[in-house]
Amino acid sequence: MKETRLGEFEEVILLLVGILDKEAYAFKIAEEFEGQTKRSVSIGAVHSTLTRLAEKGFLDSKMGESSAERGGRRKRIYEITASGKRALETSRDFKVSLWNQFPAFAGNKLNFL
Secondary structure (H helix, E strand, O other): OOOOOOOHHHHHHHHHHHHHHHHOOHHHHHHHHHHHHOOOOOHHHHHHHHHHHHHOOOEEEEEEEEOHHHOOOEEEEEEEOHHHHHHHHHHHHHHHHHHHHOHHHOOOOOOOO
16 A cells, blocks of 8 residues: 655755745755754755655656756656645644644644645
8 A cells, every 4th residue: 555644854855846836846945954953964865755655645747948048957846746835734733633632732723724
């Protein structure tokens, strides 16, 4: 059976794909990851995670237009599938449920959407 849960790094990469929308290609995702988390990441880790997320059915990709700045090479642009959105929602709901059960925050219910 194909794994349908998200690891923490996978979840962040999937969220960044959604945030970047039409600019969601590996280098830009890595750049955004570093900017958002203040942690370094290798492009290889991003590529392997994007591949794994696509294999799980959470991402689709297509080749973008070629550009002179890339020497005529095209970028692979990623987008979240309906299954990917459901996986993110499930992950978010689970974490919010846990936070709401944490006694230190019991009176401060988290409301997302």
